[in-house]
Amino acid sequence: MNTRKPKILIIYTGGTIGMIENPETHALQPFDFSHLMDNVPKVKKLDYEIDNFQFVPPIDSSNMDPTHWRDIALAIEENYDRYDGFVVLHGTDTMAFTASALSFMLEHLCKPVIITGSQLPIGEVRTDGEENLITALQVAAARDEKEGRPRVQEVAILFENYLWRGNRATKMSADNFNAFKSFNYPELAEIGLDIEYNKNSLRKMKPHPLNVCTDMDTNVMFLELNPGMTEQTLDYLLHTPGIKGIVLKTYGAGNSPSYPWFIKKIREAVERGIVIVNVTQCVNGGVNCNLYETGNSLSAAGVISGYDITSEAAITKLMFLFGRNYSLNMVKQLMVTDLCGEISSPTDISILQNFSDH
Numbered sequence: 381m382n383t384r385k386p387k388i389l390i391i392y393t394g395g396t397i398g399m400i401e402n403p404e405t406h407a408l409q410p411f412d413f414s415h416l417m418d419n420v421p422k423v424k425k426l427d428y429e430i431d432n433f434q435f436v437p438p439i440d441s442s443n444m445d446p447t448h449w450r451d452i453a454l455a456i457e458e459n460y461d462r463y464d465g466f467v468v469l470h471g472t473d474t475m476a477f478t479a480s481a482l483s484f485m486l487e488h489l490c491k492p493v494i495i496t497g498s499q500l501p502i503g504e505v506r507t508d509g510e511e512n513l514i515t516a517l518q519v520a521a522a523r524d525e526k527e528g529r530p531r532v533q534e535v536a537i538l539f540e541n542y543l544w545r546g547n548r549a550t551k552m553s554a555d556n557f558n559a560f561k562s563f564n565y566p567e568l569a570e571i572g573l574d575i576e577y578n579k580n581s582l583r584k585m586k587p588h589p590l591n592v593c594t595d596m597d598t599n600v601m602f603l604e605l606n607p608g609m610t611e612q613t614l615d616y617l618l619h620t621p622g623i624k625g626i627v628l629k630t631y632g633a634g635n636s637p638s639y640p641w642f643i644k645k646i647r648e649a650v651e652r653g654i655v656i657v658n659v660t661q662c663v664n665g666g667v668n669c670n671l672y673e674t675g676n677s678l679s680a681a682g683v684i685s686g687y688d689i690t691s692e693a694a695i696t697k698l699m700f701l702f703g704r705n706y707s708l709n710m711v712k713q714l715m716v717t718d719l720c721g722e723i724s725s726p727t728d729i730s731i732l733q734n735f736s737d738h
């Protein structure tokens with residue numbers, strides 16, 4: 381049995397958890413890591429070795445972009461062999477995007493990367509930050525007693541009562557302490573009196589060196605359908621300069637208008653080499669293009685199915701695949717392939733086993 385103290389690296393990026401009120405404007409603004417730790421003296425009771433890496437200055441996660449994702453991924457890569465696990469403190473607003481992006485960037489990850497934050501600042505009496513931070517540290521330190529390997533071998537979001545797969549989670553509430561949910565994938569753990577791990581939903585990785593790929597191509601966008609969208613608007617958006625990939629947020633099981641002008645514009649965009657991925661606006665369930673004629677005409681126009689992927693995972697996956705300079709066909713093939721648990725895909729990953737070699 382391993383009796384060594386767990387070694388955890390906390391990566392503090394900012395977010396409400398570490399914010400304080402600006403005395404003049406009364407708006408919350410990010411504050412430094414020492415303030416955060418001063419408010420959680422209980423952490424010392426955990427018999428862990430804890431170090432930190434901080435963003436200077438810490439940021440509101442609405443200001444996160446792929447350069448920040450790269451900074452987090454590189455901090456993990458540089459420290460990978462020296463720590464048992466990583467806790468990333470992050471604002472809730474774009475947490476699901478960061479979690480998804482990191483899941484693609486950290487290929488062959490075998491250690492826990494637990495992202496958490498809070499709805500109330502750590503200095504508030506009723507803060508949820510203290511509990512989230514302590515539980516995140518415990519999850520990052522947890523090992524399977526029989527096999528000795530980390531319990532969690534993936535990027536996950538810990539919030540209040542649940543641990544979710546990072547690329548399956550979505551922020552679902554602006555004010556509830558249970559702010560995240562994964563609508564298409566079961567929880568990785570339930571947090572109550574004990575932390576109950578759900579063995580069947582956790583990823584089991586074979587030991588493999590970590591491979592970090594941080595290039596993201598940001599020439600991608602969401603195009604969310606609404607009834608009444610005009611031909612002119614659609615045309616304008618589909619001609620966004622430099623655009624390579626579009627996550628088309630459709631109705632229900634992947635449906636869109638079937639008017640000839642609509643389908644024609646979409647087909648022409650596909651023919652211009654734009655990868656269009658069909659993702660439902662619904663939080664639960666996925667795209668099934670064979671269910672209705674309105675979904676069928678999209679696939680006939682060359683739109684690919686996102687199945688049950690979240691929109692956060694879809695857009696970051698497009699950035700990641702274009703960032704690797706794959707051919708158009710490869711991007712399309714990998715979009716419908718499960719790379720790290722982000723979709724329940726019908727494509728067998730074995731045909732594309734080592735996607736980093738392509």
Ligand code: ASP
Binds near residue numbers: 396
């Ligand atoms: N605006 C904050 C952020 O995302 C909200 C939060 O942390 O809950 O950084």
